[in-house]
Amino acid sequence: LGPQHARWGFGSQEEVRRVVDGYRERGLPLSVLHLDIDHYDGHRVFTVDRERFPDLPALAKELRGGGVRLVSIVDPAVKAEPGDAVFDAGREVGGRGAYVRDARGRVVVGEVWPGACVYPDFTDPVVRDWWGSLYEERLAQGFSGVWHDMNEPVSFAAFGDPSLPRSARHVLEGAGGDHREAHNVYALAMARAGYEGLLRLRPEERPFLFSRSGWAGMQRYGGTWSGDVSTGWQGLRASLSLVLGLGLCGVPYSGPDVGGFDGFPSPELYLRWFQLGAYLPLFRTHSAIDAGRREPWEFGPEVLEHAREALVERERLHPYFVSLSQVARLTGAPYVRPVWWGAPGDRALRECEDAFLLGDALLVAPVLEPGVRRRAVRLPRGRWYDTATGRAYEGPGQVLVDAPLSGVPVLARAGAVIPVRGADGEPELEVWAPAPGRTGGGLVVRDAGDGWAEAGVERYATRWEGGRVVVERDGGEGEVGCRVRVRGVADAS
Known part of the structure; x- marks a missing residue:
């Protein structure tokens, strides 16, 4: 990843x-x-x-x-040359060898980078x-x-x-x-x-x-x-x-x-x-x-x-991509999703082909034409924060955002919980403040590393309480267990 x-x-x-x-x-x-x-x-x-x-x-x-x-x-193509180890081994596979044959039973010989080649029948x-x-x-x-x-x-x-x-x-x-x-x-x-x-x-x-x-x-x-x-x-x-x-x-x-x-x-x-x-x-x-x-x-x-x-x-x-990989394995939901993913009936979103959702939390608006330094972004329903400036926008609708050469527009969904790697390399939760009167949340899947150990799925909820954003984890008495950085608070009111 x-x-x-x-x-x-x-x-x-x-x-x-x-x-x-x-x-x-x-x-x-x-x-x-x-x-x-x-x-x-x-x-x-x-x-x-x-x-x-x-x-x-x-x-x-x-x-x-x-x-x-x-x-x-x-x-897949194997050089058709006696003495080539793979070619010779393939001829001994099964009763007729490993290679594709024609209707007369002759091995089909094509032309690829090594020269004359045969093709395993996978x-x-x-x-x-x-x-x-x-x-x-x-x-x-x-x-x-x-x-x-x-x-x-x-x-x-x-x-x-x-x-x-x-x-x-x-x-x-x-x-x-x-x-x-x-x-x-x-x-x-x-x-x-x-x-x-x-x-x-x-x-x-x-x-x-x-x-x-x-x-x-x-x-x-x-x-x-x-x-x-x-x-x-x-x-x-x-x-x-x-x-x-x-x-x-x-x-x-x-x-x-x-x-x-x-x-x-x-x-x-x-x-x-x-x-x-x-x-x-x-x-x-x-x-x-x-x-x-x-x-x-x-x-x-x-x-x-x-x-x-x-x-x-x-x-x-990287931790967010790890979570998305596990979500894809568990549910089939892709990492990269069309902006209409949560609202397939929204015609304006269905016509948007120049932006995408990265999981549930982020909307990425790449620059696909030369000379562009500012571009329109079609937003799904809800509040979205420009991750570069912290400015809040309300969807559904279309907004104009800066797209300098230094980076492409990326917007975070209000209430989102995004696992990230902190500046010191340690895990951290980046939380984007929910809109007033609203809640949010997210899934974090912690990969156990190379191997087949079952990954642990953690569910987080976000809400306002007493003028501050509260982040809780399901189970474990609500303890988060890692650093939390809340963003968008100044623009949430």
């Missing part, structure tokens, strides 16, 4: 260290760094280029000691078990998670579609069928294979996995991301639409390639994308091998400073 950085084209251990050191030296939080296909040996899955990455386990251990975990790309449970066991190699290299790519699946060969031929045959859990039936569930089944494999290999840890493609039910195994979103203001706007839409479809954990995948974003575009990403579940910069860099310091001192503010705020809100 912390800030993540990726690039197709790090190229070496030294470059990975340089980038991580760049974050550290500038005091920028970083939780995860992703390696793309350039760390593979000849782009072959479950391999490492030993010349460029001579000791990947040592690098992973070194980075983890500094609080940064490594995540590996995993593509709709076969036996193949899923075999594929899941291969993730042991990734764990041995020191990776803490995986991201699945090219898993629509993609083939550069001219089959008529940029995927497998429609006539390709699949097991489909024993029912049998062609690729027209299997295409949409291919990536879902791959995610299941990866998730279940990681779970078998390290049952004490929660697997971290997200995928470019998926299908209904993807949330059981991981999240997803935008894929190669175009660099431009239109791509920025599409990023928000994608996360909102996926959340409504039951996939709560998602995000875009911050800054866009290709090309060279302007400093303003990069910053506005970065500021949006700081409030999305998956907050990851990423770019193509021939695109511009996406490190915040590459865009000048002003962008660097404002990006730092976004990163610091993301870290401050």
